[in-house]
Amino acid sequence: MKKKIIFSGIQPTGILTIGNYIGALSQWKKLQKKYFCIYCIADLHALTNYHKKSILNNNILNTLSLFLASGINPEKSIIFIQSHVPQHTQLCWILNCFTNFSIMKRMIQFKEKINSNKNVNMGLFNYPILMAADILLYQTYKVPVGKDQIQHIELVRDIACKFNNFYGEKIFKIPEKKMNKNFGSCIMSLLNPMKKMSKSDKNKNNIITLFDDDIIIRKKIKSAVTDSNNPPKIVFDLKNKPGISNLLIILSNITKIPIEKLEFRFKNKNYNDFKESVVYNLCLFLNKLRKKYYFYRKNEELLKNIINNGSKKAKKYAKITLKKVHNVIGLK
């Protein structure tokens, strides 16, 4: 039986956080067992923040090395660069014409970005429609993402339904979202656990990046907020103990120990003991990940081969869908 298709992407901007890993990369790895997975480095999305040539090139190779270090296997899955498959921008234009302006104005991420960004360009506004093109080109069954992308996936579904209904044909498969089942779909900021951990956060004490060394990790976890108004117990309670719960989610996802077991393990321990364990396990986990990362990162020949092969394979699928779209529209 043909395997169902999983598609997802990450922007090669800056350094990824433990949130990106838990919310996206760790899921991507697991899904390879059951599905045919297609993973994209969304370099065109990254242009919404201006990048110098050498920085963008470098970030693309860094991101690819992280995919490989996280266990994404190019023999099983397609890994490719968005800009290498021109069908993405071609379909994006067509979908622009099927997307209502008033719906786009409601996109939460866009509204947040215009408040914090001096460079409010049209790419930022159109960004979810390019995501729609990414996903719909591959007749995707599920899209593994973090919680911050839910509204975008809903939009993709709306666009696909509208297009299919307009032409009375099932040109696009209607994709579903897929979230981390162990509460990891939204890792929160360390100093403000009511806010998402974001790689673009200006205060770096809010985030754990995949490249933080042991000393930095210790400093950041030690200063993470721990809900001082409550009795100092290590319990999972998202409403009353968001800080401790966030650390429990991180610890559970990197050690694969269920949250209830962790609660039991730290039943008679204090915040300090608990944080020591988070520090220890994060350092262990990230050091292992980085060791694999550097192994791949220094082999640029291998990385370039993976990119070339992946883009060739992705193009084959993308061409089929775009041809169907052109035919049904009358663009022959």
Ligand code: TYM
């Ligand atoms: P990006 O690069 O901002 O984030 C990549 C993935 O990481 C998830 N994520 C988180 N998960 C849990 N906790 C967090 N704190 C956290 N922060 C980020 C995001 O939800 C995402 O899954 N537009 C996308 C990239 C993209 C894409 C696509 C995704 C381009 N085309 C098609 C899916 C399908 C983005 O900017 O993600």
